[in-house]
Amino acid sequence: MSSYSISDIKSILERTTFEDINHVINDFRIDERVGVKKLIAQYEKKLQSYYDEINRIEDMKVYERKYYEQYNYICGIDEVGRGPLAGPVVSGAVVLKKDVNILYLNDSKKLSEKKREELYDEIIDKAECYSVGVASVSTIDEINILQSTYESMRNAISGLDVTPEVLLVDAVTIPGVEMPQEGIVKGDAKSVSIAAASIIAKVTRDRMMEEYDKIYPEYGFKRNKGYGTEEHVKALKEFGPCPIHRISFIRNLVD
Known part of the structure; x- marks a missing residue:
């Protein structure tokens, strides 16, 4: 040698x-x-x-293994965008194949943008199916952010190519769905299915906010993704709200 x-x-x-x-x-x-x-x-x-x-x-497959004893289609659900001042709330729904292995899945917030993008492509390639559900700014202002989150989750579920037999959900229990579900606190760090859904939702919403940045560049949406950064709040006070701002979130900032 x-x-x-x-x-x-x-x-x-x-x-x-x-x-x-x-x-x-x-x-x-x-x-x-x-x-x-x-x-x-x-x-x-x-x-x-x-x-x-x-x-x-x-x-991170502990919940999946438990349900695979009874079910074939286990769906992970997670949302992104409950806290921002602007933009929709987006939920991801992912049904992974039983024997799939995708390394580095985790809570999307713990991953770099580059790693999220890489995993997004890998999830889409290897998943049984996936879907994204969106609740608009007008919906958020009309029915509040929690109910809008549930709505986006239901939209994501209904968009799947297969009907999931059980749902693994990050932290919450979704009202208005018929299949069994389990809410798991910090589920995006404990379940591969929820982690995958978290990444799909995060990358999708980030891309949406980057497109909005081209329409409303003064707010810095490409950088802040609609969250209330100092730069964003300053622009909001200077220019006022744009059509994708959540009026119910910003009243105390623009009055």
Whole structure:
């Protein structure tokens, strides 16, 4: 193995999948060069992190495993956008395939934008089906944010290509649905299905707010996504509300 330069070995390790990398590491373990030993130690650490992630995701399947004993279609539900001053509330509904593995699923707020975008594509590719439900600003002002959240969740469920047999919901119990459901506090960090729904909802709403930013650039929606940042509140006081502001949320700011 000493016929390989350290650069060659690094290149080989970089091209090797985590599933196969342990065999490659073993091939180079007898190399006594300091640079190779450092490379091996570095990739052993990465490999351990990979195994840790597999175990974390397995732990996040505890609710799914419980219901798979009785059901085939388990749907995770989560919403994004209850707190902003502007824009809709958006819910995601995701039915994952029973044997699917998607690493790094988590509460969407704990993920970088880049990782959310990557996972969004992977979820869409690997899910049995998914759907998004939206409750508009006018609905929020008319029936309040909690009822609008429920409405967006029901809309997401009704848009699925299959009828879910049980719902796993982040924190709440959705009124007006017939199938069994379980509300799980901090479910987007405890259930792979809810985490997937959280990411679908978050990426969808963020993209919507970025489009609104092109129409109403003075409020900085691309940066603040409608939340009440200092920049946003300042613009709101200077320019007044635009059509996507929640009047019921901003009365004390613009009166």
